[in-house]
Amino acid sequence: MENTNVPVISAKDLNLWYGDFKALKSISLDVGEREITALIGPSGCGKSTFLKTLNRMNDLVPGVRIEGDVRLKGEDIFARKMELTDLRRRVGMVFQKANPFPMSIYDNITYGPKLHGVRNKAELDELVETSLRGAALWDEVKDRLKKSALGLSGGQQQRLCIARALAVKPEVLLMDEPTSALDPGSTMKVEELMSELKKNYTVVIVTHNMQQAARISDRTAFFLLGELVEVGPTNQIFSTPRDKRTEDYISGRFG
Amino acid sequence: MKNTTSSLRRVRLPRTPADWLEAVMNFIFFLCGMLAVCCVVLISVYMVVSGVPAIHKIGIFKFLFGTKWASTAAEPLFGILPFILSSIYGTLGATILGVPIGLLTAVFLSKAADPKLRTVVVTAIELLSGIPSVVFGLLGMQVLVPAVAKAFGKASGACLLSAIVVLSIMILPSIVSVSVTALNAVPPEYEQGSLALGATDTETWFKISIPAAKSGIAAGVVLGIGRAIGEAMAVMMVAGNSPNMPDSLFRSVTLLTTAIAKEMSYAGGLQRQALFSIALVLFVFIMLINVVLNVVLKGGNRDE
Numbered sequence: 001m002e003n004t005n006v007p008v009i010s011a012k013d014l015n016l017w018y019g020d021f022k023a024l025k026s027i028s029l030d031v032g033e034r035e036i037t038a039l040i041g042p043s044g045c046g047k048s049t050f051l052k053t054l055n056r057m058n059d060l061v062p063g064v065r066i067e068g069d070v071r072l073k074g075e076d077i078f079a080r081k082m083e084l085t086d087l088r089r090r091v092g093m094v095f096q097k098a099n100p101f102p103m104s105i106y107d108n109i110t111y112g113p114k115l116h117g118v119r120n121k122a123e124l125d126e127l128v129e130t131s132l133r134g135a136a137l138w139d140e141v142k143d144r145l146k147k148s149a150l151g152l153s154g155g156q157q158q159r160l161c162i163a164r165a166l167a168v169k170p171e172v173l174l175m176d177e178p179t180s181a182l183d184p185g186s187t188m189k190v191e192e193l194m195s196e197l198k199k200n201y202t203v204v205i206v207t208h209n210m211q212q213a214a215r216i217s218d219r220t221a222f223f224l225l226g227e228l229v230e231v232g233p234t235n236q237i238f239s240t241p242r243d244k245r246t247e248d249y250i251s252g253r254f255g
Numbered sequence: 256m257k258n259t260t261s262s263l264r265r266v267r268l269p270r271t272p273a274d275w276l277e278a279v280m281n282f283i284f285f286l287c288g289m290l291a292v293c294c295v296v297l298i299s300v301y302m303v304v305s306g307v308p309a310i311h312k313i314g315i316f317k318f319l320f321g322t323k324w325a326s327t328a329a330e331p332l333f334g335i336l337p338f339i340l341s342s343i344y345g346t347l348g349a350t351i352l353g354v355p356i357g358l359l360t361a362v363f364l365s366k367a368a369d370p371k372l373r374t375v376v377v378t379a380i381e382l383l384s385g386i387p388s389v390v391f392g393l394l395g396m397q398v399l400v401p402a403v404a405k406a407f408g409k410a411s412g413a414c415l416l417s418a419i420v421v422l423s424i425m426i427l428p429s430i431v432s433v434s435v436t437a438l439n440a441v442p443p444e445y446e447q448g449s450l451a452l453g454a455t456d457t458e459t460w461f462k463i464s465i466p467a468a469k470s471g472i473a474a475g476v477v478l479g480i481g482r483a484i485g486e487a488m489a490v491m492m493v494a495g496n497s498p499n500m501p502d503s504l505f506r507s508v509t510l511l512t513t514a515i516a517k518e519m520s521y522a523g524g525l526q527r528q529a530l531f532s533i534a535l536v537l538f539v540f541i542m543l544i545n546v547v548l549n550v551v552l553k554g555g556n557r558d559e
Contacts (some may be wrong), residue, residue, distance in 0.1 A: 057451060089453035099444035102467050111462070112452035161448070168452055 008033045008172055008202045009054060009091075014068035016049060018061065023049045025226040027068075031172070036194060036203045038234065040210060040215035042254065045223040047206045051174050052205065055091040057085060073171070089116055092170035096177040098157035100149035100164070105132075107140050108149045108160060112168035129169050134200075136193045146194035155186025159193065166201075173197065175205040179212065191216050210250055214238050222246045306535025308317075314324055318532060324498040326518060326526040333529045335536065341415065341501040341508040342540070345490065346483040346497035348504075349426055354476055356423070356480045357430030361472070362460050364431070365438035384428030392492030395421045409505050413495035416504040421489050426479035433478060436515070437471020438464055460498035470551060477548040484540055487512035549555075 007030035015045050016024035024046045031037045052058045053070065056077060070077045077087055089112070090232035099106050109128045110118075118124060128145065131140040137159045141152070149160055158178060165173060175194075179187040196217050197203055206214050214234060221231040222243075230243045241247045248254060269275045293330045310318050321334015360380070364373055396413075399420055403412030440462045449459040465472065487510075495507025496517055509517070515530045515537075522530055 041363070055451060057447065060447075060450070085453040085455055087453075088451055093451040095443060095444065095447065095451075099442070099447065099448040099462060101445055112454075115452065115454050115458060115462075164448075166451065 004151070006033060007031055008073060009204070010026065010071045011050075011053075012071075014050070014053065014066070014070060014071040015060070016046075016053060016067075017065045019063040023226050024053070029221055029228055029231060031202060031204055032219065033202050034198055034200070035217055035218040036198050036205060038213035038220045039204065039206045039223060040208075040213050040220060040249075041223035042249070043208075044191045044225075046226040047221075047223040048176055049178055050223070051204060051206050052093075054172070054174055055088050055093055057088075057093065058162045085115075089168045090170055091172045091174060092165035092168065093174045094158070094161050094165055094178045095178065097181055098154060098161050100152070100157050100160050102148065102150055104146045105149045105152070105160060106145040108164050109167045112164060116168060118206075131163040131167040132160075134166045134197070135159045136196070137163055151228065154185070155182050155189060158182060158186070158190060162190075162193065162197075166197075170201070172204065177206050177208060180208060187212075210238075222249060224249070264285055275558060299394070302531070302535045305528070305531040306538075307532070309525060309532040310535075312525060313529065313532075319531075319536070322500060324514070326522070326529065331526065334420060335511070335514070335533055337498050337500045338509055338511045338514045338533065339536065341418075341494075342484055342510040342512070342537075344415060344501050345418045345422055345494075345508075345510055346480055348415070349422035349483045350476065350480055352419060353423035353426045353430060353479060357427050357475070357479070358465070358472060359453055360427070360431050360433055361434035361475075362465070365435045366456070366460050366464065380428050380431050383424070384432070388425065388486060388489040389492075391421055392489035395489060395493035403505075407505060411495065411507065413493055413507055414503075414505045415494065415501050415508045418490045418494040418508070418510070419504075421493050422483045425489060426483050429478040429482055430472075430475045433475030434468070434472045437468035437475070440471065441467045457539045473551045474548060477544060477551055481541060481544045481548070484544065485537070486514065487516045491516055511540070 008136070009031040011027055011029045014024055014027040015022065027046075028051075034098060039051060041047050049058065053066065054072075054077070058066070060066050066078070072090065075082060083131060101111060103111075107127055109131050110124045113127050129138060129142075132141060137156060140156060141160075149157065150239065152160060158181075162173075162178075179190050182190065191212065194203060194205070198218075205213075205217065217234045219231065220237040222229045222233045222237065222241075222245075225246055228239060230237065230246045232242075237246065238250055241250060269278045313321075318333055318335060319339070320336050321332060323332045324337060325332040333526060343527045364376055368376060395417060399417050400412040403414065403420075404410065405412070405419050430533070445463050445467055447458050449463045450456075454462070470497050490510055491513040494510065496509050496513055497507040498509045498514070499506045501508045511533055515533050518526065519530055
């Protein structure tokens with residue numbers, strides 16, 4: 001039942017408050033290597049909050065308080081010696097709304113590597129190509145790398161954001177409803193891409209779309225009101241959920 | 256919107272009292288709008304009409320590029336190159352000094368400051384913009400000019416450098432407030448994207464926020480330049496006012512604005528006309544700056 005992989009990310013007894021509001025209640029969840037873990041649940045259930053805790057983007061929220069333990073390959077991500085910039089390089093993130101920088105496609109990709117010290121032109125060129133290929137975008141943009149990224153379509157922009165995240169060679173890729181703003185065609189492309197990404201990366205995806213979770217993920221975690229109700233292999237969660245609330249949710253009785 | 260334009264186009268007499276009131280109010284609004292236009296047109300015409308004769312008499316080349324101004328000499332000379340250059344250097348110097356400080360202040364206010372401190376600094380900057388220029392002049396005279404003299408071992412500190420320092424402080428509010436607005440308008444998604452790639456706050460501000468706000472920041476800088484080149488009172492009190500070529504930061508200089516202000520009270524004849532010609536030159540400079548400002552703002556809109 002439990003996956004045999006060593007967990008890449010391991011959260012234990014994680015509690016999180018926004019001011020007085022307790023958004024995460026004692027969450028313990030392991031994320032296996034080279035798997036897609038889908039976080040599902042109704043709006044406000046804490047799944048995005050949990051995701052943003054993994055690369056500490058929640059630190060930006062005023063009044064946030066976090067207790068508990070999250071480890072990235074055994075290292076405490078809240079430890080003093082864990083550099084925030086290093087954590088975020090290792091745990092990349094793709095946002096709900098595609099957010100390419102207002103610069104060229106090329107500069108979007110090289111932004112991260114340059115931050116982390118890559119200066120060599122040939123090396124950057126290669127990173128651009130491998131990252132764009134990795135995000136299944138190379139063939140569409142290879143002739144206009146110097147053009148503004150804002151000229152791309154919504155789906156292309158989101159894949160560019162994925163490529164941008166890949167360029168810093170992350171160990172984990174977090175995706176916060178990456179297709180919720182895309183049309184069905186672009187959504188399908190991004191989903192195909194995720195199955196490819198799984199070969200090399202560990203992916204955690206938040207999705208509102210249960211069919212999407214069922215199609216692409218290996219394991220699914222169901223959140224409700226700040227609690228982790230159930231986690232397990234995706235086909236088990238969708239066929240024989242153990243918890244009544246999970247069953248109600250996936251069968252569309254609420255949410 | 257569509258209704259108003261169509262009712263304006265179709266000439267039709269108002270029927271009810273409410274219609275009449277509407278028509279009268281429309282006319283009043285129109286008049287008020289026209290007032291501003293008339294002022295600009297009248298000022299422009301007046302500047303040209305009163306400024307051209309002296310230029311014509313003196314000769315445009317001798318006027319613009321003459322290096323000596325001796326308006327009250329027996330053989331008067333009316334060369335305003337020293338004033339033009341002093342104005343340009345003064346404005347340029349104020350920009351070089353004021354823009355980095357203003358930009359960093361804007362980044363601090365928009366991105367870094369905690370709310371309480373931000374309120375204090377914003378209030379201070381608003382007050383700074385409300386301080387009359389004569390007060391800047393007084394302070395400059397009493398504090399800055401002696402300090403410059405002492406620091407650089409000069410007989411007098413009333414010079415180009417003092418003018419630059421005073422102007423750089425005076426242009427700060429324009430640069431800061433316009434830049435803050437531009438920086439606040441940068442979509443937070445850009446900044447989050449940068450942070451999520453492992454950039455520090457500072458890296459994000461300099462590599463993402465400022466470039467994304469560049470057209471707004473440029474507009475603030477151009478506004479500051481406009482303010483600096485048009486400033487007379489404060490400059491007159493610290494710049495020394497000798498019609499020297501500005502060949503050193505410590506030279507006592509006269510700017511276009513101060514050249515007019517200091518001689519107008521007693522000038523007559525050709526000298527008086529020449530002062531109007533200086534005003535015309537200044538006017539052309541300001542117009543050019545406004546054109547640049549419009550181009551900058553339009554360029555910014557095209558980006559989005």
